[in-house]
Amino acid sequence: MNRKELAGQIRDKESFLCVGLDTDIKKIPVHLLKEKDPVFEFNRRIIDATEKYCIAYKPNLAFYEALGPQGLESLQRTIEYIPDHIFTIADAKRGDIGNTSKLYARAFFEYFNFDSVTVAPYMGEDSVTPFLEFPGKWVILLALTSNQGSQDFQTLTCSMDGELLYEHVISTSRRWASPDQLMFVIGATQSHKIQIIREQAQENFFLVPGIGAQGGDLESVCQHGFNKDVGLIVNSSRGIIYADDSTNFAEAAGKKAAELQQEMASLMDKYLP
Numbered sequence: 001m002n003r004k005e006l007a008g009q010i011r012d013k014e015s016f017l018c019v020g021l022d023t024d025i026k027k028i029p030v031h032l033l034k035e036k037d038p039v040f041e042f043n044r045r046i047i048d049a050t051e052k053y054c055i056a057y058k059p060n061l062a063f064y065e066a067l068g069p070q071g072l073e074s075l076q077r078t079i080e081y082i083p084d085h086i087f088t089i090a091d092a093k094r095g096d097i098g099n100t101s102k103l104y105a106r107a108f109f110e111y112f113n114f115d116s117v118t119v120a121p122y123m124g125e126d127s128v129t130p131f132l133e134f135p136g137k138w139v140i141l142l143a144l145t146s147n148q149g150s151q152d153f154q155t156l157t158c159s160m161d162g163e164l165l166y167e168h169v170i171s172t173s174r175r176w177a178s179p180d181q182l183m184f185v186i187g188a189t190q191s192h193k194i195q196i197i198r199e200q201a202q203e204n205f206f207l208v209p210g211i212g213a214q215g216g217d218l219e220s221v222c223q224h225g226f227n228k229d230v231g232l233i234v235n236s237s238r239g240i241i242y243a244d245d246s247t248n249f250a251e252a253a254g255k256k257a258a259e260l261q262q263e264m265a266s267l268m269d270k271y272l273p
């Protein structure tokens, strides 16, 4: 999916919501366990209930890989079920020496046909560029993550002119790819830093996890993070998919997604430049 299609979807739906499919077999309603593929059944119902309100789905690979081959089958069925016009993110946080990254890229872009994959920048340029060789596909590079541990390395000063490590990741990687192919992960819990990051990367989309369960504030993310195309994809996983653990889980997820979409539409009215 290209930038124009992504921006068009955001405009048409007045939403920049990503539903995180962090589907934990231990948390799904018990009545689904009798199904042949309970994880896919859960995802299918969540997708049916939320697709009107969101522009992206983000399965986190850990939840599928933990179930072995069966988990990967559930993932494949899920990806095939997501409507083509909705952006898909493999939250895999990969990155390795070049020939290995190339095979990660083939796995996510060719085998599973995701639109994008999250990539860890730690191993440098030759670990990231193999993911950039797939036309129409996106790399989402970890920059300033939402967790407490982001302070351990990402905010260390790494150059004589005082540049922080996550700033260096952004400034350096922007030379490797255009904003039509490169996004950054910026945690919603880091909203006090988002204005300065937006100045540094005006055109790039940001994938923003961390609202809801992690306590990030949607309004301050939007106030300082919007660009002319909105430029944000805001994820919520647990807050939507586990809104209710009864047989009404999908309705509850749809309601939660609709509430977030409404909030996003008002924030677009209020803060879009």
Ligand SMILES: O=c1ccn([C@@H]2O[C@H](COP(=O)(O)O)[C@@H](O)[C@H]2O)c(=O)[nH]1
Pocket (backbone or CB within 6 Å): 020, 022, 060, 091, 144, 145, 146, 147, 185, 186, 187, 209, 210, 211, 212, 213, 214, 235, 236, 237, 238, 239
């Ligand atoms: O900095 C990051 C990068 C990725 N994530 C992932 O996003 C979701 C968040 O889930 P919630 O339930 O909405 O908290 C999850 O898959 C994380 O691995 C992140 O939280 N922060």
